[in-house]
Amino acid sequence: MKAYWQLTLAQLRIFMRNRQVLFWTLAFPIFLMIMLGSFLGNGNGVSVTIGLVDQDHSPQSKQLAAMLKKNEAISLEKSSSEQEALSKLKKGDVQLVLQVPKGYDEEMKTAAKGEKPFTLPVFYNETNMAVSQVGQQLVYNAVDAVSKQQADYKPSVVIDPKGVEALNLRYIDFLVPGIVAMMIMSNNMNGVAGQIASWRERGILRRMQGTTLKAHTFIAAQITARLMLNGLQALIVLGVARLVFDVEIRGSWLTLVSFVILGTLAFMAIGFIIAGIAKTPESAGPIAGFLSFPMLFLGGVFFPIKNMPEFLQPIVHILPIAHLTTAMRETMNVGASFMSLGSEALILSCWLVGAFIAASLTFKWE
Numbered sequence: 085m086k087a088y089w090q091l092t093l094a095q096l097r098i099f100m101r102n103r104q105v106l107f108w109t110l111a112f113p114i115f116l117m118i119m120l121g122s123f124l125g126n127g128n129g130v131s132v133t134i135g136l137v138d139q140d141h142s143p144q145s146k147q148l149a150a151m152l153k154k155n156e157a158i159s160l161e162k163s164s165s166e167q168e169a170l171s172k173l174k175k176g177d178v179q180l181v182l183q184v185p186k187g188y189d190e191e192m193k194t195a196a197k198g199e200k201p202f203t204l205p206v207f208y209n210e211t212n213m214a215v216s217q218v219g220q221q222l223v224y225n226a227v228d229a230v231s232k233q234q235a236d237y238k239p240s241v242v243i244d245p246k247g248v249e250a251l252n253l254r255y256i257d258f259l260v261p262g263i264v265a266m267m268i269m270s271n272n273m274n275g276v277a278g279q280i281a282s283w284r285e286r287g288i289l290r291r292m293q294g295t296t297l298k299a300h301t302f303i304a305a306q307i308t309a310r311l312m313l314n315g316l317q318a319l320i321v322l323g324v325a326r327l328v329f330d331v332e333i334r335g336s337w338l339t340l341v342s343f344v345i346l347g348t349l350a351f352m353a354i355g356f357i358i359a360g361i362a363k364t365p366e367s368a369g370p371i372a373g374f375l376s377f378p379m380l381f382l383g384g385v386f387f388p389i390k391n392m393p394e395f396l397q398p399i400v401h402i403l404p405i406a407h408l409t410t411a412m413r414e415t416m417n418v419g420a421s422f423m424s425l426g427s428e429a430l431i432l433s434c435w436l437v438g439a440f441i442a443a444s445l446t447f448k449w450e
Contacts, residue, residue: 091305092312099313109275110317113267114324120386121256121329132219133159135169135178142189144230151226152182158222173207175418177390180219181207257332260325261412262385264318268347269379269405271314274372276306276355281368284359284448307352314348315341335415339422343415346432347408353439354404360446384409404435 134152138145152160161178163169169181183205206223208216283289292302325331333340355372362368380386382396383405392400400406411428414420422429 088301088305088308091302092308095305095309096312099309109267109271109313110320113263113270113317114321117256117260117263117321117325118328120259121325132157132180132222133161133178134219134223135172135181136160136162137164137166137169137181137183138162139166139186140184140188144189144192145184148184148226148230151229152223155222155226158219170207173209176209179209179216180223182223183207254329256325256329257417258388258413259386260322260329260331261416262409264321264344265347265383265405265409265412266380266385267317267321268314268344268408269351269376271317272310272348272351273355273358273376274369276310276352277358277362277368277372278365280356280359281362282365285365307349310352311345311348314344318344331416333416334419336419336421339415339420339425340412342422343408343411343425343429343432346429346436347404350404350408350432350436350439353436353443356443357439357446360443360448379403379405382406384413402431404432407431 136149136152138149149160149162152158161172163172163181166181166183169178169183172178173181185205188204204227206220208220210216280289322331322333354375358368358371358375362371382392382400383389383403384400385405389397389400389406389410407428411425411432414425414428
C-alpha cells in the first residue's frame with residue numbers, strides 16, 4: 085500500500101511539474117470552449133425537425149407524411165408514440181410534433197363533403213418561437229396542399245398548435261459536455277500512450293520490473309493519479325463554464341462523476357494498448373493522434389451525432405467517445421439518471437474490459 089501511494093503522489097508531481105502537459109490538458113480545452121462559446125454559444129439551430137406520430141396508418145396519413153418529406157426545409161422523424169415524440173420535443177431534438185390521430189382517414193372523407201374541417205394537433209417549443217412559427221407555417225402548407233387535392237376544395241384539415249415548455253438549450257450547453265469528454269480522451273489515451281512508451285525507452289519500466297513492485301500496484305497508481313487529475317480538471321472546466329456562460333448542470337453530480345470514471349478507465353486502457361504496440365515515444369504520438377482525431381468529429385464533441393451521414397452512423401455508435409459525450413450531455417442538459425443511461429454505461433464498460441484484456445496481452449516492460 086505504501087508503494088501504491090508513493091507512486092500515485094509521484095505521478096501527480098510529474099503532472100504538476102510539466103507545464104506543457106498542464107497547458108494542453110487544461111488551458112487548451114478551456115481556451116477552445118471560451119472561443120467557440122463566445123462566437124457560437126447563444127446560437128440555436130435553424131433547421132426544422134418535425135416529429136410525426138402516425139396513429140392512423142392509413143393511405144391518407146401516409147400521403148400527409150409524403151407531403152411533408154417533399155419540403156427540403158423539413159427533417160421528418162417518426163415516433164411510435166405521442167409520449168416519445170413529446171420527450172424529444174422537450175429535449176430539443178425536434179422543434180415540432182405533428183400527431184395524426186386514429187380515424188384521420190375517415191374524418192378526412194367526412195370533411196371533404198363540406199363538414200367541419202378535421203383538426204390535427206401540432207405541439208411546438210414555446211422557448212424557441214422563431215423556429216416554431218416557421219415550422220407551423222411549413223406544416224400548414226403541407227396540410228393545405230392535402231386539402232387542395234380534395235374535390236371542390238374546402239379546408240378539410242387544419243392544425244391546432246399547442247405550446248410545450250421545453251429546454252432552451254444553447255450551443256454552449258451542447259459544447260461543454262463535449263469539451264469535458266474530449267479532455268478525458270486526450271488526457272488518458274494520448275497521455276498514457278506517450279508516457280508509458282517514453283518510460284519504456286528510458287528503461288524506467290525495466291528498473292521497476294527488477295524491484296518488488298507488482299504490476300497491478302503500478303497500474304492502480306496510474307489510474308488513481310489520472311482519476312484525481314481528470315476530476316480536478318473537469319471541475320475547473322465546469323466552473324469556468326458556469327462563471328463565463330452560466331452553464332447549468334441539471335442532473336446528478338454522482339452520475340456525472342460515474343461517467344468521468346468510466347471514461348477515464350476506458351481511454352486509459354486504449355492508451356495502454358497503444359503504448360504496447362508503439363516501439364518508441366515518437367510512434368506512440370502519431371498512433372494516438374490517428375485514433376483520437378477522427379473521434380473529435382465523429383463522436384459528437386462539436387456537432388450532434390444525429391447530423392452525421394447515415395453511412396457513418398454504424399461506426400459512430402460503436403465509438404467510446406460518442407457514448408461518453410452522450411452520457412455527459414444527457415446528464416448535464418436533461419438531468420438524466422444513471423439508470424436511464426444504461427446503454428452508454430454498458431458500452432463504455434465493454435470498451436473498458438475489452439481494452440484492458442487487449443492491453444494485458446500487448447503490454448511490455450521493455
